[in-house]
Amino acid sequence: MRKLDEILNEAFSREQRKDLIELFSLLYADDVAYAVAGGVAVAYWVIGRTATKGDIDIVIEEGHFEDIVKFLYDRDWSVTSGGGVITGGLIERFFISGKRGGIKVDVLIVKDGLFFDNWREWVKWEGVNVAVLRPMWLVQFKYDSGRDKDNEDLIQLLRVMNDEEIKKTEYMALEFFGKDAWKEIELLIKEKELQ
Numbered sequence: 001m002r003k004l005d006e007i008l009n010e011a012f013s014r015e016q017r018k019d020l021i022e023l024f025s026l027l028y029a030d031d032v033a034y035a036v037a038g039g040v041a042v043a044y045w046v047i048g049r050t051a052t053k054g055d056i057d058i059v060i061e062e063g064h065f066e067d068i069v070k071f072l073y074d075r076d077w078s079v080t081s082g083g084g085v086i087t088g089g090l091i092e093r094f095f096i097s098g099k100r101g102g103i104k105v106d107v108l109i110v111k112d113g114l115f116f117d118n119w120r121e122w123v124k125w126e127g128v129n130v131a132v133l134r135p136m137w138l139v140q141f142k143y144d145s146g147r148d149k150d151n152e153d154l155i156q157l158l159r160v161m162n163d164e165e166i167k168k169t170e171y172m173a174l175e176f177f178g179k180d181a182w183k184e185i186e187l188l189i190k191e192k193e194l195q
Contacts, residue, residue: 001160004123004130007043011051016103017126020056023105024128026071033061034068035120035133037108037141039153044123045135046156055104059133059141063112108141135161136169140176143185154185155192 008017027034035041038057043049060068072079120131133141135157142154158166173181 002044002047004040004044004125004132007040007051008125011040011053011055012103013054016054019103021126021128022075023071024125024130027058027060027068027131028129030064030067032064032067033112033115034064035059035131035137037133037138038106041133041138042142042153042157044132045138045160046153049153049156054102055106057106057108059108059110059137061112061114062109065107065109068107136165136172139169139185140172143173143177143181151188152192155189158185158189 008020012020026032035058036044036056037059038055039049039051040056043051069079115137118134119137120133123130123132139154139157142150142157158169161169170182170185173185
């Protein structure tokens with residue numbers, strides 16, 4: 001596991017980090033059900049993975065979406081919708097671009113009450129509490145997207161989990177995506193091992 005400050009310092013300029021500190025402070029102060037996801041979260045859990053520069057994903061429950069959009073509009077962020085439901089139906093993607101230095105935040109909306117079972121880890125960064133999505137949840141979102149780079153992340157995430165976490169991840173995949181989901185994940189792992 002890497003330190004969050006190393007990851008964010010590599011991926012974001014000083015001005016961009018100021019925007020993130022403000023955003024994370026609001027989310028924590030308002031008790032928003034959110035967590036950092038995507039490349040930043042994978043880089044937190046998987047040594048050797050780097051995050052995309054200037055880009056961060058945040059998963060948020062739909063009941064808080066209007067709050068985050070209002071916060072961003074009030075601070076002159078440009079808010080545009082990417083629209084559409086992603087394949088598995090766990091999330092609806094919205095793209096939110098920041099006002100300083102080209103920062104981009106992708107806000108992934110999930111149904112209220114979706115998260116359970118210790119779904120995020122709290123990390124202190126720049127004096128602010130930041131929630132990072134745990135690996136078993138990241139695997140679900142990576143599987144949901146189906147992109148090659150997300151499949152690679154999925155495999156790397158499974159490698160950092162213990163047996164109990166893998167069993168929970170398997171159960172979640174079956175619940176969210178059906179009986180063939182875990183078979184597909186196992187096939188991805190075998191294909192990677194043969195390369």
